[in-house]
Amino acid sequence: MAEIVLTADRTMMSDYHGREFLGFGATSPAVGVPEFIFSWLFFPKMKGLNGVAPQAPYGLRKIEAKLMEDGFDVVTIPPHSIGKYTDDMKVMLITGHDYLGLGPPSTTFASLLKKEPMNAVSFKRFMTSPDMRKAKKNGVRVIVGGPGTWQFKVRESYLEKFGIDCVVEGEAENVISNLVKRALEGEELPKFVNGDDYYPTVDEIPEIKNPSINGLVEIGRGCPKGCSFCSVTRKPIRWYPLEKIRREIEVNVRSGIKVGILHSDDVFLYGSKSFIPNENKIFDLISLASSHYSKLALSHVSLASVVYLKNLMPVLADTILSSQPFWGAEVGIETGSVRLAEIIMKNKARPFDVSRWPELVGEAFGIMHDCRMIPAATLIVGLPEETEEDILKTIELVENLRDYRSLIVPLFFVPLGLLKKNDWFLARDIREEHIELLKICLKHDMRWAKDITREYFDGMWYSPILKMGFKLFFRGVERLFRKYGIPVQ
Ligand code: SF4
Incomplete structure (x- = not known):
């Protein structure tokens, strides 16, 4: 089993029914329908192929490609497969757009609906799951990257809370291999690294080796x-x-x-x-x-x-x-x-x-x-x-x-x-x-x-079910807004 595992929480690691725009729903709290229906409608669980992600966020695929080119043995997995890797894993790399739900859409919906957005709920659940706790207990080093890393600068206490060792901001291609090598060798990692200080040129940006989501x-x-x-x-x-x-x-x-x-x-x-x-x-x-x-x-x-x-x-x-x-x-x-x-x-x-x-x-x-x-x-x-x-x-x-x-x-x-x-x-x-x-x-x-x-939603065998689900969701949302005196018709 690979020592280096790449992943993301469920709201990031989903194919959104092949309709990327649905992923936007993860920036809202679950409203209109029960949470399990809301989650299935907007970010269905990705099916793993023997614990490996068949598709993954594009940015994660870039990092995977860079590490592969530099000779590391890596695997990219859906978050629910982590249990299979906890015994051998040494370094975990995680990507996120909006880890703590502080991005503009999440802040808007959370502030209006007075409930935590699903992207933050899902990330917290993942980071505090029994498998993740076991990985940390085994000494796994956790490095996070992606567009949402700025949030750990404004909420630094979450680094300790979630056992995150290092945050890589910006474009990571020219810094990631060195960080992973140091993590594997048990060296102390810097809390924050700014990849934008080492912009890759077009030739230094690797090509993905495995499929990206949608x-x-x-x-x-x-x-x-x-x-x-x-x-x-x-x-x-x-x-x-x-x-x-x-x-x-x-x-x-x-x-x-x-x-x-x-x-x-x-x-x-x-x-x-x-x-x-x-x-x-x-x-x-x-x-x-x-x-x-x-x-x-x-x-x-x-x-x-x-x-x-x-x-x-x-x-x-x-x-x-x-x-x-x-x-x-x-x-x-x-x-x-x-x-x-x-x-x-x-x-x-x-x-x-x-x-x-x-x-x-x-x-x-x-x-x-x-x-x-x-x-x-x-x-x-x-x-x-x-x-x-x-x-x-x-x-x-x-x-x-x-x-x-x-x-x-x-x-x-x-x-x-x-x-x-x-x-x-x-x-x-x-x-x-x-x-x-x-x-x-x-x-x-x-x-x-x-x-x-x-x-x-045309073109899928379960289109009628999805359409019905969204009909229920729209009705639920309309009911919710009427409750607050906002007519939507
Ligand atoms: S700087 Fe560019 S990417 Fe950013 S909002 Fe303006 S046009 Fe869009």
């Missing part, structure tokens, strides 16, 4: 826009050549994965060294991915890029929609106020002028609606410099987006990036205008979520 592959790293609230600070932009992307897609396809996701902070900036999308490179990228996957989604695109690509969007849609009813991507609206946009994200509208922000958002939503792309959009509520007028502008914008098939999620401000010295925004800080905004978003989302789920 066929997700990264196409590059970094974002040039530098929004002040964002934790993706100004990392150097590194786009992967198409050949590297193709080889990773083939790893997934060979294992039988038919769906895929292209991942970067703005997929439509692929291959560009500026704020201007490169149409040829995007077309080649989408053609490559569509020729391998029968269903394709994009992790994130910027609304400005969508508007810039308004002539290419129908061509991309034609390429992708030959075998799926719609495609999706996450987008950031953040605010409807030009004044606020100028302060916190003056480059987000590039290559257009930020003074056109609400107009650009409307135009992008229209283009996406016509091209059957469903955006899952975020808004930030309670930004440090936000005024009543700013909130009213955002309300006006959301009302204008009423007829576009989309989900719009208002998230409470969490101090990250350049704004990390500011205060958290919590339910106690809510003003009347915020409540109005939340209600409008809720109505919008309930309307379109019902519409989207009619087709979203």
